[in-house]
Amino acid sequence: MELARIVEIVNGRVICGEEKLRRTVKYGFSSDLMSDVLTINIENLLLMTGLTNPQTIRTAEMADIEFILFVRNKKITSDMIKLARENDIVLITTGYSLFRTSGLLYNAGLKPVY
Amino acid sequence: MKLNFQVEGGNFAKAGAASSEVKKMLKQLGVPPMIIRRIVVALYEAEVNIVAHAQQGVISVDLHHDKVEIELRDKGPGIQDISRAMQEGFSTASEEVRAMGFGAGMGLPNIKKNADKLHIESQVGEGTTVYITNYFAKP
Secondary structure, eight states: OBHHHHHHHTTOEEEEOGGGTTSBOOEEEEOSOHHHHTTOOOSSEEEEESOOSHHHHHHHHHTTOOEEEEOTTOOOOHHHHHHHHHTTOEEEEOSSOHHHHHHHHHHTTOEEOO | OEEEEEEETTOTTTTTHHHHHHHHHHHHTTOOHHHHHHHHHHHHHHHHHHHHHOSEEEEEEEEOSSEEEEEEEEESSOOSOHHHHTSTTOOOOOHHHHHTTOOSSOHHHHHHHHOSEEEEEEETTTEEEEEEEEESSOO
16 A cells, blocks of 8 residues: 555654655554564554654664554654654654554555564 | 664663664675664664663674674663563563553563574673674574
């Protein structure tokens, strides 16, 4: 699924990384537990999370995750955006809950990891 | 080539900075991405452990042509029972650490999974040293 389509489905807003909107995303993983995210070894994955701190971006950097979708309009700090830009990571926000976001994207064809 | 990084206990804003530097270095050296990923996931979990549990630590990264040897030496509470700490789900992490998305007792198991060789030495009340070795091509 194209990243732009994901943004549309969750009524999201792109914070940074607009240039990657034409990229294809195949898998989705929803978690607030970064150690769990670090067990994933799959490309073209969207991380959905409610955890907004610099460690979310660091975790994505280490796990080679290029796309993060923050739920419930959580506040994304300038430090996080700077870190994401440095590592070419796309940040998107949505007002929807983690449950709703995951359900909508699963329904639209995003594949689960486990 | 040897690199050293100071790690400050409790400073979550900076946690991962050393791992990030090492990742950039490994990329420049042309190490395959799948191998870089294993190294930096192990290193990052271990770096977060220093920030989460110790007062301070030093990470030494020794880059050879065929492998990387990493030593993470901290001054901290030490680990009472290493085999217990290796069990998935065992954690002594604070609420602050959990709020950062860690502390679920997955760190050491994640390190073990991603390290080709792992050795841990610890003295209660003094600190812990974690040794990680990863090969650039499977030996």
